[in-house]
Amino acid sequence: MTHPESRGHLLTEQVNPNSNNLDRLTALELVDLFNCEDARTLDAIAKARIPLAQAIELTGKALRQGGRLFYVGAGTSGRLGVLDAAECPPTFCTPPEMVQGIIAGGAAALVRSSEDLEDRKEDGAAAIAQRQINSTDVVVGITAGGTTPFVLGALDAAKVRGATTIYIACVPIEQASVEADIDIRLLVGPEILAGSTRLKAGTVTKMALNILSTGVMVQLGKVYGNRMVDVAVTNHKLHDRSLRILQDLTELNRLEAAQLLESSGKRVKLALLMHWTGLDKEAGARLLESYQGNLRAALNAKNLQA
Structure with missing residues (x-):
């Protein structure tokens, strides 16, 4: 040195x-x-x-x-x-x-x-x-x-x-x-x-x-595609971004996206998993945790089970 x-x-x-x-x-x-x-x-x-x-x-x-x-x-x-x-x-x-x-x-x-x-x-x-x-x-x-x-x-x-x-x-x-x-x-x-x-x-x-x-x-699975799906919903701007992510990736309107976000505990990644798989909040959270929070891996595993 x-x-x-x-x-x-x-x-x-x-x-x-x-x-x-x-x-x-x-x-x-x-x-x-x-x-x-x-x-x-x-x-x-x-x-x-x-x-x-x-x-x-x-x-x-x-x-x-x-x-x-x-x-x-x-x-x-x-x-x-x-x-x-x-x-x-x-x-x-x-x-x-x-x-x-x-x-x-x-x-x-x-x-x-x-x-x-x-x-x-x-x-x-x-x-x-x-x-x-x-x-x-x-x-x-x-x-x-x-x-x-x-x-x-x-x-x-x-x-x-x-x-x-x-x-x-x-x-x-x-x-x-x-x-x-x-x-x-x-x-x-x-x-x-x-x-x-x-x-x-x-x-x-x-x-x-x-x-x-x-x-x-x-x-680490903090994104899905190029979306910030692990964003912390801590202010109005980030809440709005979260709703736009949900709307962009699903067929939901803004009100439906807001309801989904609330039902997930304001966790965008979990909200998406719940919407795409039909799992409830607790089951979705367990599935995400088993795949270290990787949404794509959790979705692939759920699809293989189906």
Whole structure:
């Protein structure tokens, strides 16, 4: 594992020749430059497709066996991990402990800069110990420049505890080598504003986390087709979305869909199973549970029984 004293050689710290005259650009020229540079994020994701797919498969397997997914980062990287974790419960109705974000400096660092805390490798290790991470868990270390001590300390501690480790960085492996089960490199090049990795590096990291968490939830049976059937019905918007899902996938009108949703305890997935199989709420819930909440698998099993 490399720990260079100077970070100037890192891809994320280099000067972008395309923006040398940044302070002389018009607003429209700024927008055009950003648009051109941000296009590189798509290519970076495409080149990381294999390790991203491996990360989805390993994480899905771990979570099916009762494991948890942890994102670890500092600054922008940490905030992105916390954001992705926080969006899983309302989107996929996951328990809050299933996907968690760990950021250097804790919750306060979400709204106030605490980048100085990223230099404490021992704090990263302590965060892993505090959450009693074990061999069933997955730990994703996120560090744009690849050298953040807080993240490296967390990954080292996670490996000792037998957890699956995933490393996400925006620098090539020769600039920051790390031992992890899966190594994801998102190479978007130097930033428009030199060293400001909240820009392209942050964007491509958000894209990668979107793919990872959504891919995992698909594998866990949290969707049916491309519908969010495990949505948590916690507000008017999500209630409306739930009714539209039921209407789209059945022949029911809005009133009938609302009645079905209520009869299922506001569980869209269960409502669909009840409608398609004729099972009552309790029997449907048992069938879903026996197939780890996978609606398609439960439907296939019921059809085979018929």
